[in-house]
Amino acid sequence: MTQTSVDEHKSAWEAQLLAFEDSQYLGTVRRLLRGARRNRLVISGTILGLIVLAAAVLGPAILGSDYESQQLRNIHQPPFSIADLPDQTQHFYLFGTDHLGRDVAQRLFVGIRVSLLVALGVTAMSMILGILLGLVGGFTGGWRDRTIRGVTDFVWGFPLILVAVLFAGGLGEGLFPVVLAVGLVNLAAIARVVRGEVLVLKEREFIEAARAGGFSSGRIMFRHVLPNILAPTFVLASYYVAVAIIAEAALSFIGLGAQPPLPSLGVMVAEGRNYLQVNHWESTIPGITVVLMVLSVSLIGDGLRDVFDPRLRHEAKGMES
Amino acid sequence: MRRIVSRTGYMILILVLSSIAVFYAIRLSGGDATAAALPASTTAEQREAFRERLGLTAPIYVQYFEYAGRILSGDLGNSLTNNADIGDMLIRHGKNSLILGAAAFVLVFAIGIPLGIWASVRRNRAADQGIMTFSVVGMAIPNFWLALLAIWLFASTFHLLPSAGCCELRHLILPAVVLAFEGIALTVRMTRSAMLENLGQDWVRTTRAAGLGEIRVIGKHAFRNALIPIISLAGLRIGQIVGYALVVETIFGWPGLGQVLVNAVLRRDYPVAQFFSLVLVALVVIGNWLADLGYVAANPRLRRA
Numbered sequence: 001m002t003q004t005s006v007d008e009h010k011s012a013w014e015a016q017l018l019a020f021e022d023s024q025y026l027g028t029v030r031r032l033l034r035g036a037r038r039n040r041l042v043i044s045g046t047i048l049g050l051i052v053l054a055a056a057v058l059g060p061a062i063l064g065s066d067y068e069s070q071q072l073r074n075i076h077q078p079p080f081s082i083a084d085l086p087d088q089t090q091h092f093y094l095f096g097t098d099h100l101g102r103d104v105a106q107r108l109f110v111g112i113r114v115s116l117l118v119a120l121g122v123t124a125m126s127m128i129l130g131i132l133l134g135l136v137g138g139f140t141g142g143w144r145d146r147t148i149r150g151v152t153d154f155v156w157g158f159p160l161i162l163v164a165v166l167f168a169g170g171l172g173e174g175l176f177p178v179v180l181a182v183g184l185v186n187l188a189a190i191a192r193v194v195r196g197e198v199l200v201l202k203e204r205e206f207i208e209a210a211r212a213g214g215f216s217s218g219r220i221m222f223r224h225v226l227p228n229i230l231a232p233t234f235v236l237a238s239y240y241v242a243v244a245i246i247a248e249a250a251l252s253f254i255g256l257g258a259q260p261p262l263p264s265l266g267v268m269v270a271e272g273r274n275y276l277q278v279n280h281w282e283s284t285i286p287g288i289t290v291v292l293m294v295l296s297v298s299l300i301g302d303g304l305r306d307v308f309d310p311r312l313r314h315e316a317k318g319m320e321s
Numbered sequence: 322m323r324r325i326v327s328r329t330g331y332m333i334l335i336l337v338l339s340s341i342a343v344f345y346a347i348r349l350s351g352g353d354a355t356a357a358a359l360p361a362s363t364t365a366e367q368r369e370a371f372r373e374r375l376g377l378t379a380p381i382y383v384q385y386f387e388y389a390g391r392i393l394s395g396d397l398g399n400s401l402t403n404n405a406d407i408g409d410m411l412i413r414h415g416k417n418s419l420i421l422g423a424a425a426f427v428l429v430f431a432i433g434i435p436l437g438i439w440a441s442v443r444r445n446r447a448a449d450q451g452i453m454t455f456s457v458v459g460m461a462i463p464n465f466w467l468a469l470l471a472i473w474l475f476a477s478t479f480h481l482l483p484s485a486g487c488c489e490l491r492h493l494i495l496p497a498v499v500l501a502f503e504g505i506a507l508t509v510r511m512t513r514s515a516m517l518e519n520l521g522q523d524w525v526r527t528t529r530a531a532g533l534g535e536i537r538v539i540g541k542h543a544f545r546n547a548l549i550p551i552i553s554l555a556g557l558r559i560g561q562i563v564g565y566a567l568v569v570e571t572i573f574g575w576p577g578l579g580q581v582l583v584n585a586v587l588r589r590d591y592p593v594a595q596f597f598s599l600v601l602v603a604l605v606v607i608g609n610w611l612a613d614l615g616y617v618a619a620n621p622r623l624r625r626a
Contacts, residue, residue, distance in 0.1 A: 154335060154338060154339070157335075157560065157605065157606065157609040158339075158560070158602070158605055159560050159561060159563060159564025159565075159605060160564065161564040161565065161567050161568060162563060162564045162567065162598075162601055162602065162605065165567055165582060165583065165586055165598070166343060166346045166347065166598050166602075167346060168586050169346065169347045169585075169586040169591070169594045169595075169598065170345075170346040170347050170348065173586070173587065242461070246463045249463055249465070249466075250463055250464070250465045250568045253465045253568070253572075254465070254567070254568055254571045254572075254583055255583075255587060256583065256586065256587070266465070269465070269466060269469065273469055273472075276469075276472075276473045276477060277477060280473070283469060287466040287469065287470075290463055290466060291458075291461050291462055291463070291466065294460075294461040294462075294463070295457070295458070295461040298457065298460060298461055299457075302457070
């Protein structure tokens with residue numbers, strides 16, 4: 001047999017394998033999305049998320065993103081108020097002003113951006129690294145697996161807030177220790193779950209078949225194992241995005257996260273807490289925003305889990321009858 | 322038995338490793354140690370002498386062993402900001418944290434389990450949907466905001482409870498409920514799904530067919546089995562409570578370990594920050610170890626392995 005025909009056989013073999021995987025396993029992202037489109041939880045979570053996202057993206061373009069300017073004549077304005085600026089023009093305050101006369105709406109938009117950047121950015125990075133570590137550890141085994149598992153087991157058990165406070169103790173307060181803590185803890189959690197999934201998948205027949213086809217370990221890992229573990233990882237990731245949003249806001253609230261004048265949602269709630277009786281909106285608007293963001297991500301996560309976990313789906317079916 | 326010994330050995334290893342990690346994490350900043358203790362006018366030589374006296378000039382691994390030795394011999398050192406004895410601080414604030422943590426821990430199960438059972442029994446009825454909505458929202462509300470809402474509503478508006486302070490029962494109510502809130506939401510979910518799983522089993526149908534009353538079927542048989550995963554993982558709640566206590570104690574001005582640690586970090590009082598980090602980390606590790614043991618105890622198959 002010539003080399004070309006061996007290659008042809010191999011690619012035909014692989015195409016068959018891929019088709020089989022697609023028909024058999026819920027683990028692929030495509031299947032997850034197919035189910036998610038009809039899931040009520042996912043839809044409502046997505047709508048909620050899009051509203052917040054639109055505020056972060058479009059808000060600054062429409063109303064501006066000047067989070068620092070103080071108008072000391074216009075302090076504690078309620079939402080939907082119009083007030084004079086020093087240059088005799090009028091300014092419309094969608095969400096009112098705070099104790100320094102800063103525009104709450106403009107601060108809120110920037111605050112959402114900070115929150116999203118920390119939560120989504122860090123979770124994305126820790127997902128890539130976590131998947132890689134879990135995949136390599138679980139698939140290759142041996143000393144690599146033992147090392148990775150030792151480290152992830154160690155990190156995983158700690159509450160995020162405590163880890164962030166530790167880093168803040170060493171690095172000084174700011175967003176960086178928060179990012180580091182969220183990234184590290186989420187990475188460990190994702191690597192653990194991925195490893196577990198890989199160990200199960202490794203024993204399945206189609207991986208055996210791929211081995212029999214003579215493909216390299218690397219190719220089997222990335223073309224046959226990886227696509228089938230992505231879905232459970234995404235389900236998990238939505239939960240960790242929620243955890244990250246809450247952690248960033250909470251740490252900023254107690255003064256260890258984002259530092260003023262940068263308007264993190266937690267900072268805004270903290271600054272408004274002394275004026276609840278005067279103008280509670282300064283605190284309640286960023287507070288509600290955090291809740292909506294977390295709610296959006298957890299609804300999507302819950303919905304995806306229903307789609308993904310066949311046992312839960314079974315229960316859902318029973319509920320209809 | 323072998324598993325219990327090996328898990329305990331593992332726990333001790335983790336304790337040692339995390340004490341090293343904490344030591345290094347807090348020392349990352351290094352030079353800042355003198356900023357909190359000495360006035361700004363201090364000369365560079367005086368600062369150097371101060372570092373020398375605290376043993377901060379030796380290589381960090383030497384410092385670690387010295388530190389570990391001192392802690393094991395009971396010499397915990399003093400705060401840089403007010404010179405208070407750290408051992409006294411541990412006793413005073415530890416007691417407060419223990420009261421708050423224990424109250425939250427009890428609330429998590431005392432409220433979470435009955436609500437979860439109620440939801441499972443009234444499955445898909447209004448009560449179930451109400452409880453589950455509460456659970457979803459309860460997990461989405463960050464506790465610092467819940468704390469703020471609680472203060473606003475119960476302290477500022479209706480003047481029912483004090484907004485901050487210590488250490489009477491009326492001071493305890495708000496922080497304990499806020500601290501327990503997410504745990505309650507989680508326990509409700511776990512209890513409900515464990516109960517539903519058990520109520521769907523054949524043997525439950527058999528006990529019903531045998532003529533046992535509904536209360537006995539649910540209370541005695543299904544409930545007992547459903548309780549196993551919840552109780553066995555109770556140790557994990559300890560870690561959660563320790564983490565959130567950092568935030569909740571700070572908001573309510575409850576003088577516990579979490580508040581001390583946060584303040585020490587903000588004031589760069591590193592001997593205090595270091596020691597109280599170690600204490601909280603140790604609490605988390607022990608909680609996880611208890612959860613581990615509980616898990617083994619609840620799964621007889623693991624006991625032999």
